[in-house]
Amino acid sequence: MFQALLIEKDDTGYRAAVRSLDDAQLPPGDVTVRVSHSTLNYKDALALTGKAPVVRKFPMVPGIDLAGVVESSAHPDYQPGDAVLLNGWGVGETHWGGLAQKARLQGDWLIPLPAAFTPQQAMAIGTAGYTAMLCVMALERYGVRPADGEVLVTGAAGGVGSVAVALLARLGYTVVAATGRPHDAAYLQRLGAAEVLDRAQFTGPGKPLGKERWAGAVDVVGSQVLANVCATMKYRGVVTACGLAGGMDLPATVAPFILRGVTLAGIDSVMCPRADRLQAWQRLASDLDLDRLGDISRTVGLQEALVLAPQLLSGQVRGRIVVDVNP
Structure with missing residues (x-):
């Protein structure tokens, strides 16, 4: 039993x-x-x-x-x-x-x-952390480098967001964290966030194109938040989308994609091929501060x-x- x-x-x-x-x-x-x-x-x-x-x-x-x-x-x-x-x-x-x-x-x-992790540590990372690593790998694959500018992480106090902030900060990126829980600002700063924004800045209807700010982004929210993130990407910026905490809809326009060359990269962790999984966990072993x-x-x-x-x-x-x- x-x-x-x-x-x-x-x-x-x-x-x-x-x-x-x-x-x-x-x-x-x-x-x-x-x-x-x-x-x-x-x-x-x-x-x-x-x-x-x-x-x-x-x-x-x-x-x-x-x-x-x-x-x-x-x-x-x-x-x-x-x-x-x-x-x-x-x-x-x-x-x-x-x-x-x-x-x-x-x-x-x-x-x-991986030998680097105890079972407890591996599960502290889990699907959320492995998904965060897939997002980071996608940003790298599409050419986003620390020198290119700020990287935004939405839903930053959640599981995916927390690990994404920690990974990106350790890799040298300037990370801006967006969260609906302002009381978690100190926590996100400890993980490496250079700035913490209120999620409310991203939840209302926005313009098809806003002021360019983000070189890259990790979005776990979807819906209006993702639409506004896409609209404020820098020219040829890259957004990795891996969640739907805010909804499955995407009330966006094609403007960021055809006028700024923005890339929207979908991240799936469920059916991800074995080779990519192994690479992601190898990277977690080397790039995540276990402390x-x-x-x-x-x-x-x-x-x-x-x-x-x-x-x-x-x-x-x-x-x-x-x-x-x-x-």
Whole structure:
């Protein structure tokens, strides 16, 4: 038997609770992992609360991240005792995920846990930090350099934003953080933000083109915020878009793209190819100051994760939530 957060839906309603499950209930897969840590992400919070149709089949164990040790394997790349981690691949949506003490998965979804990280540290980074690294890599790929000017990070006090600020600052960029929580300004400055702006500057309807300011941007908000960010990019600036905390719509015009040559680069972490995942985690090992993880994250248990889910959706949770699944 093992403990897990289980989401159920039937004629009596939608509910999530900590349950004791039997190994025989685990879904098919060629690798079974003894999970040590998982995370609570925005998508997990949507799943646990039922606020969006994230879960595609029931019952479901949420958790798009996990770190642990292989217990048994029929996959040629993994042996019992190997330390592994997982991000995405629809886990927690269509396949039981990491908010449990055990997970049975496809070995192709796993990557080795980098030697630079403990399982707790890897989950303090998690999908949010790995996504932030993909954004930074995209900015670099499209030619944005520290000397080009300021880089804006929206939703900066959240999981993706926090790691993005820390990464960009350590790489020498001048980072400006936008947040709806002005009380987190000191926190963002500790992570390396040179300036902290109120998100309200970006939430109202804007002009098709505004004053040029940003050489690059990492946006996790979407909607009107992303539209206004695009409108205020420098000539040939690059925006990486990886979230929809403000909505799925994009009330923008083509003006920034055809008059300023702005690039809008979409970032997907869920189905990202293995080679890019490995590169992102290698870069995290070299480019992220692990001392920052203490500021960025806190660790809770399965039951507390359930309580924190609605708080995360309402913007009351700062940084990263690591879940120790073994109290």
